[in-house]
Amino acid sequence: MDLHARFPAISDLKTRARRRVPHFAWEYLDSATGVEATKARNRAKLDEVLFMPSILHGEFTPDLSTSLFGHSYPLPFGVSPVGMSGLMWPDAERRLASAATKAGLPYGLSTVATRTPEDLAPHVGGNGWFQMYPPRDEAVRRDMLKRARDAGFSTLVLTVDVPAASRRERQQRSGLTSPPRLTPRILAQVARCPVWAVGTLQHGMPRMKLIDDYAAKVTGLSSTEHAGYLLRTAPGWDYLQWLRDEWDGPFVVKGVMRASDAAPLEAAGVDALWVSNHAGRQFDAAPASIEVLPEIRAATKLPLIFDSGIEGGLDMLRALALGADFVMLGRAWHFALAALGDAGPPHLVDMLSRDLAANMVQIGARKLSDLPDCLWPRRA
Numbered sequence: 001m002d003l004h005a006r007f008p009a010i011s012d013l014k015t016r017a018r019r020r021v022p023h024f025a026w027e028y029l030d031s032a033t034g035v036e037a038t039k040a041r042n043r044a045k046l047d048e049v050l051f052m053p054s055i056l057h058g059e060f061t062p063d064l065s066t067s068l069f070g071h072s073y074p075l076p077f078g079v080s081p082v083g084m085s086g087l088m089w090p091d092a093e094r095r096l097a098s099a100a101t102k103a104g105l106p107y108g109l110s111t112v113a114t115r116t117p118e119d120l121a122p123h124v125g126g127n128g129w130f131q132m133y134p135p136r137d138e139a140v141r142r143d144m145l146k147r148a149r150d151a152g153f154s155t156l157v158l159t160v161d162v163p164a165a166s167r168r169e170r171q172q173r174s175g176l177t178s179p180p181r182l183t184p185r186i187l188a189q190v191a192r193c194p195v196w197a198v199g200t201l202q203h204g205m206p207r208m209k210l211i212d213d214y215a216a217k218v219t220g221l222s223s224t225e226h227a228g229y230l231l232r233t234a235p236g237w238d239y240l241q242w243l244r245d246e247w248d249g250p251f252v253v254k255g256v257m258r259a260s261d262a263a264p265l266e267a268a269g270v271d272a273l274w275v276s277n278h279a280g281r282q283f284d285a286a287p288a289s290i291e292v293l294p295e296i297r298a299a300t301k302l303p304l305i306f307d308s309g310i311e312g313g314l315d316m317l318r319a320l321a322l323g324a325d326f327v328m329l330g331r332a333w334h335f336a337l338a339a340l341g342d343a344g345p346p347h348l349v350d351m352l353s354r355d356l357a358a359n360m361v362q363i364g365a366r367k368l369s370d371l372p373d374c375l376w377p378r379r380a
Helices: 010-020 023-030 037-047 092-103 138-150 169-173 184-191 194-203 209-219 227-231 237-246 259-267 289-299 313-321 331-363 368-374
Strands: 066-068 071-073 077-079 107-110 128-132 153-159 251-256 272-275 304-306 326-329
Touching (some): 010 023, 010 331, 023 184, 023 331, 077 092, 092 107, 092 331, 138 209, 153 237, 272 289, 289 304, 289 313, 313 331, 313 368
Parallel strands (some): 107 128, 153 251, 304 326
């Protein structure tokens, strides 16, 4: 089967994935919060970023490689951490980590994943990023850092844009609880997705395994009572500095939307800023991430990582042209996995590589650093 003929775009993977995933899992993956205005704004503002086609450059193959934290990557994107990843497709974390490592790309593991750092140690190949939702208890966070480091995760990502739980109304309407409970309504949804159901039976009902390791000890509760949020805190500058002092590798702060935050974060010793509005999942009156990216780029020389709204190679070029050094995708990897199983992530990598290259040829960009000069209108 020619996957490029049947699934030439992320939208094609998304359509097939929706048929193979129970409704509650789909709503968790695809939804934002409120009326989803921020999610729509991410798409609309990306579409406003234009390039000027350029001619008579002869034949050339664009160089898609880049470097970050002293590491060379063949492509300028990776796997963003997604909470409860294994809910969307059985054993998703291991499958995606293995696919990313094989492609030479970074893989991000969430604190609230369905696998622990130790589970993924054989699969991250030195390209693991550990994304931390900040635990309140110092002993818990110190132990989490040790476990991540010992499992081979080289980069720490502190997510700072979740000071409180968002409502995510679509998710609530679906009947999803945390962790999922097998109500008659949920079972009816599962019955319509036999491949997902069999895989979940083999790997067990998705749970926040890392959180479970600490929940009873710290809170006296199990994660069935939402201990994931009971364990967390809203970090301040002292918290950030504590993490910087404890972690001896690259340290990234995720959820930066204000240029005025760049200088103090740089002064605190952060190694990169992750520009993100959490794909519209946290706050429904935020500007699009692509709107604030140029101002943040002008405010710092630190590497910038970008997400929110990326739906293809052209969107990645837009972010890279406006100042991002690297792009992370979350939903797209799960669409690919749910649509095609283990064949999905490699197909996604190939698809995005082709998309990046084809669009770069159209605008005469031989390498990623040429992209800013290809924007239209030209920017200072």
